[in-house]
Amino acid sequence: MRPIKWRCSTASVEKAISALVNADSTRERILDTTVELLRRHGLGKTGVVDVARALDMSHSNVYKHFTSKSALFDAVAERWLAQVMAPLTKITADKKAPAAKRLKQWTRTLAEVKRKKVLGDPALFEVYNSITADAHDVVAAHVARMRDEVAEILRDGVRSGAWKLRSPGATAMLILNATARFHHPAMVGLDEGRTDLAELDALMDVVIAGLSN
Amino acid sequence: MRPIKWRCSTASVEKAISALVNADSTRERILDTTVELLRRHGLGKTGVVDVARALDMSHSNVYKHFTSKSALFDAVAERWLAQVMAPLTKITADKKAPAAKRLKQWTRTLAEVKRKKVLGDPALFEVYNSITADAHDVVAAHVARMRDEVAEILRDGVRSGAWKLRSPGATAMLILNATARFHHPAMVGLDEGRTDLAELDALMDVVIAGLSN
DNA sequence: GTAGTAACAAAAGTCAAGAATTGTCACTTG
DNA sequence: CAAGTGACAATTCTTGACTTTTGTTACTAC
Known part of the structure; x- marks a missing residue:
């Protein structure tokens, strides 16, 4: 060369x-x-x-x-989402803890961070919501990123022999869907921080138990 | 007397x-x-x-x-919800089929009916949505009704020995939460009939498997 | 005493004007 | 050539007079 x-x-x-x-x-x-x-x-x-x-x-x-006002606001939302992802990525990377525990912690943290953001930063949450509504690619990228992180935890579980899964990617989407009630902006906004996150823990216990079959 | x-x-x-x-x-x-x-x-x-x-x-x-305009619209929504519930109640009452199968069918039907209503009757769906937003007691009653029906199917499963559950009511809420992504008005409205209901079936398989432990 | 009405105040909605905002382009500056 | 500007058309956002709607009350009819 x-x-x-x-x-x-x-x-x-x-x-x-x-x-x-x-x-x-x-x-x-x-x-x-x-x-x-x-x-x-x-x-x-x-x-x-x-x-x-x-x-x-x-x-x-x-x-x-x-290039436009919405591009500017997209960038704001992107930054906001990066802040949401940071603590999650840490959990995904922590390969020492058992996969089941990490999975539960991951969804719990997602719900908590979203909640904190909604309550503590309502104006920016509004921005993020208006972007979600327009089904922008920023959201698609965010969902893809979340799915990939969950899928990685699932693959760790498969490697350690905890689960057998055909498609970690599809199962990751399944988990995001199952927990949407607790972290999706459209739902978190409705019951302003009233829902009990213990219900999410119980849900994840059932899902994780179901995954083991 | x-x-x-x-x-x-x-x-x-x-x-x-x-x-x-x-x-x-x-x-x-x-x-x-x-x-x-x-x-x-x-x-x-x-x-x-x-x-x-x-x-x-x-x-x-x-x-x-x-008594008021909103009372009138509440009544419209109530009627609309009664139509949504009708096919579900039929499934709840059909005690012959095994509970697991009925549970899956119930959630599937809920998602399908909501979807059909959204696509086929958008104006009335709008009414229902505006009521949901104001967190009226009509919605609370509807959720309670749904929870009770799911709980009854769960109790059938307990009676037939399929599952052991501490609280069928709480578990019913858990199932409604887990499937909200597929039937909650706020979410059905977003992806206008794009989501694949096969994903809901897969989710319910995992939840039902998890319930058996 | 229930179904219905007419008349009314208060709240909300409409609409056209003028004002501000979005987005583009040719232009200057280091 | 990238950062930055001023002038401009097109489009949205106010604003304030005007209209409609909401909800109440005192009334009629059966």
Whole structure:
């Protein structure tokens, strides 16, 4: 393999890097202020003009970084979802604990995190909900990610001999469906934190018992 | 026990009965017309004045039969729910089939009926949904009824020795929760009839297997 | 005393104007 | 060439006068 010849001066490289870094940082700054305004004034009263004004820039420039208002809000939701996933991914990665225990803990944590977010950050939850309603690809990606994590825990269980499963992916979807009542935004929003998560534990006990057959 | 003495003429009795019958029939007529208008013009564009006009009566008279607009719509939803329950109650009553099979059939039918109603009667579904959102007691009653029917099937299973359950009522709620994804109005509305009910069957297989432990 | 009505206040809905927002484009700047 | 701007059309969002609807009450008729 022949080494690539970089046809550029150090100066032009630095410039390009700084441009990229700047692009990224203003992108982040825009996202930050959007979240801030969203929290303060809610979804309805936050527009790209407001965001631009808060940052002392023309609204056209916001469109340089996000192709549309909904793209901007999608990015906010994506970030929000990343925060939701973080504690779950930790559980998925912790290969020491037995799969059944991790599976139960995973669904419980999902429900808890969603609940905390709904109660503690209602404005951002509203953003996420409006995106869910439009059936965006952000949601599809999120569901796929959740399914993959659950499937990985299931595969660990298969490897350790706890279960025999034909399709861990399909079973993962089955588990997400079975527990939707406790973590799906459309349902968490309805009974504002009234449902008892002990019911979720009981449900998972039955599902896990059923998986062992 | 001493026989009750009826202190009234046949004439006054007939009058009272006819009054009751009439009350009932105009009540029914009002409900019928409401459903009709709801179907034709949707939830937003149907008011008690419209209903009264369609029946050639003053709107005040509608208020003689229903205390408020929402009471009228509650009654519509109640009727709608009764239609949903009918095929389920049949399954609950059919004591010949084994409990596990009936349980699976029951949840499947619930999902199917809800789906059919959503697709075939979107206007009335909208009414039902708006009532669900306001967390009315109509919904609580409906959920209680569903729980009781599932609990009865579960008790049949316990009697026949298929399962041992501490609390059929709690387990019934568990099953309703687990299958909410497939029959809860808030979810059925989202993926307009796209979800595969085979997934519900698979889920119920796992739950039923889990119940046997 | 039940079915029904007419007249009324309060709340909610309608609609067209003017205002603001979304999104595009040609343009400047480092 | 990427970050940024001002001017612009198209589209949505207010706003406030006006209309309709909701719900009550005092009434008639059987």
